[in-house]
Amino acid sequence: MRKGLRSTNEVNSHFGLNLEPSSYEVFIPSHMNELIQKEGLEGIHAKQFLPSNLENSDDGLEDPIGDQQKYVAPQLIHRYDNRALFTPTTICPVICRYCFRKNELSSKHEIFKADFEKVISYLSVHTEINEIIFSGGDPFMLSASKIKFYLEEFSKLSHIQFIRFHTRTPISLPKYICDEFIEVIHKFNNRFNDINVVIHINHIQEITTDAMDCIKKLGARFSLLSQSVLLKDVNNNVRDLKDLFLKLHALNIRPYYLHHPDQAKGAMHFYLSIEEGREIYRKLRREIPGWLLPQYILDSPDGSGKKNL
Template sequence: MTIPPSDRTMTAIEELIAAGLVESGAAAALTEVAARYSVAVPASVARLISHPDDPIGRQFLPRAAELLLLPEENGDPIGDGAHEAVRGLIHRYPDRALLKITSVCPVYCRFCFRRASVGAGTEGVLDDAALDGAFAYLADHKEIWEVIVTGGDPLAVSPRRLAQVSRRLAALPHVKILRVHSRVPVLAPERVTPALTEALKSSGKTVYVAVHANHPRELTERARAACARLADAGIALVSQSVLLRGVNDDVDVLSALMRAFVETRIKPYYLHHGDLAPGTSHFRLSLAEGQALVRELLGRLSGLCQPIYVVDIPGGHGKAPVGPVYVSRQAQGWSVVDWRGIRHDYVDSLGQSREPQP
């Protein structure tokens, strides 16, 4: 492969062909893919790709399979639009709201659930008028305890813009938690600068960064150092990953990923079932396959390493845990399955110690 200098991001199919990342014979189909969904592969990410079909290449290189659209897929698979209170602000759950401050990312994942609304041709950073509307809504809704800043990738914006958002959150005393979802610490770790860290902390809130990675090879020395800079600054780190065929649909890979998170001071949080985004069926597993993988994690990994396996219910109805079920009601008590798959009887008798009912 011929990878361009480290400051270059490849956005054209011709550049990917020249770098040896995609086959020239697929140019026509991939050009059609690029016309539908944004492509961006920084040279630093390209260097992690050993061949186009490896776990890193599958995540970021366009494929002709993206042209296959299934009837159940749609451009808004988790129902952002149904819960957009004002432009850029989604209020799906009572105590938290999602603020989309940008629609751009430093690198575009081929399985992105917002792939129809991010990247080239979008408005980029949320403008001041929209931010004013979003913060007016947040100020009026005192039940909102947590604001989740997302995009696009919110850490792709300038520290100055991020600090503006943080300072405006500081003026909302009922908001206690700022959570930021980002690929940047892993895939563009050079952006995690003291200015960015200070911008996050200027909110005065308890700050969490949800770090998105799907394969242990993404957690390079540079990525771990960037995460350490955040953690050392007092910012809590949690993980989010997507279960992807050909990337992490293997218990050994998932185990290595979850352990790598914990070693990097990132608490495993969400393992997402693949959303019904357009052109992503080649990535998705069945729920049964996902449950089987998560069941295998239980016996081999520390409790610190266990993620919550969730599916976003289409239509904007929110996340639901879909991990394997370990207990079932019996005629007398319960049946409980241990990590080896062996069933045991369990009786949850409350005894006779409680006061008698009148």
């Protein structure tokens, strides 16, 4: 973490580039820089994590999935009746250049301002909520003690039955997840009906030896699912997606979501048309078993939630 690149100038110096200053934050951990150097600037990691001059375009939306329309308390988004999204941190193991929250995270939007008493107050009244989804930022960047605190407080609400973590850390910074962290979460298995971990991964080349070791440790304790984003020039072809989903199955991870890219400002160079995405998904259906296909979904800009494509 300490040796990571944190500015466009550092990226230029490290990789011999001449990029313009980005409007968005930069963070690439040291091991990720090594992968980029090994693969080259046209590799999968460089395309996802190196800043680009195309980010300075004004095209796209500041809030492409309507977070701000469903923000009900500090760090809490209530989009669906029975579940709420909890965003306890703005820190990520790597800053993805296609991130749908990149504008909110870069501006430190008030949606992330902490006031946990208001979170608990809202949840106490809204007993229809039975699942808390940890998002962010990346919740696996929190300390074990902080995770324990949050789970302890949520477990006091009898209507909260399910916990879900959405994380990229097992792929992007796998050695950061220590045994203590996993054990702290696992101790709450008997306090909730289920605890799931959804791992964000877009390409099979992201599954390094360290990532596999981390996945195996998590899989011994929790049900694992995946979410992937369909990205132009990264994985928008049948072969790459097929290889990814078959590999996830071999690691006992169930492919859960394939996201159509959001129209995020600063990330439109990753965007592709819905028609192109549907054609890829249609062909993919012929290549792998139906039970291995994730849901192909699009988040609506009006905040109403996910729609199957």
